[in-house]
Amino acid sequence: MGVSLGGGGGKKSGSTPTINITPLVDVVLVVLIIFMIVTPMVTKTFWLNLPPKNDEKDVTPPSDNKPLVMTVDKAGVIRMNTTVIPKNEIKDRVPRMLAAKDQKVLYFDAANDASYSAAIEAMDLSRTAGVKSIAILTESVLPK
Numbered sequence: 001m002g003v004s005l006g007g008g009g010g011k012k013s014g015s016t017p018t019i020n021i022t023p024l025v026d027v028v029l030v031v032l033i034i035f036m037i038v039t040p041m042v043t044k045t046f047w048l049n050l051p052p053k054n055d056e057k058d059v060t061p062p063s064d065n066k067p068l069v070m071t072v073d074k075a076g077v078i079r080m081n082t083t084v085i086p087k088n089e090i091k092d093r094v095p096r097m098l099a100a101k102d103q104k105v106l107y108f109d110a111a112n113d114a115s116y117s118a119a120i121e122a123m124d125l126s127r128t129a130g131v132k133s134i135a136i137l138t139e140s141v142l143p144k
Contacts, residue, residue: 068101069141070094070126072110076118078125087125094129109137 071079078085085093098104106126110119123134 067103067105067107068097069107069109069137070122071108071141072114072119072122074111074113076115078122087121090122090125091129094126094131098131105133105135106131107135107137109141111140 066081069081073079078087078090080094080097094106098106108119108123108126110122126134
């Protein structure tokens with residue numbers, strides 16, 4: 001704030017300029033209230049429910065209900081549960097293999113050094129064969 005000490009050297013002034021901070025405080029409080037209201041609306045929550053981890057290593061699913069896994073190796077060879085399938089037979093064989101399974105999901109795994117085009121082509125061929133759900137595996141099932 002400004003202070004008037006009275007010694008002016010003979011010049012008389014009516015009022016001294018002072019800073020009015022009331023509008024500044026009003027604006028800051030309004031902005032604070034806006035942020036307090038908007039912040040909970042902007043926050044997005046993503047819940048991920050994972051099944052509990054089973055430490056037993058020797059538990060295997062029944063052999064007749066194994067999931068259908070499509071794999072693509074480095075050379076671009078497509079396999080369905082370790083059975084090599086030529087690209088021209090995918091459209092005929094995949095719907096029959098999927099119809100025999102309880103789960104109607106095709107699991108997909110590509111080798112780390114497989115070409116991107118071979119992996120996308122394999123997924124496109126399975127989609128044209130009628131597969132509705134493709135789940136991409138995060139852990140490799142290919143032999144090393």
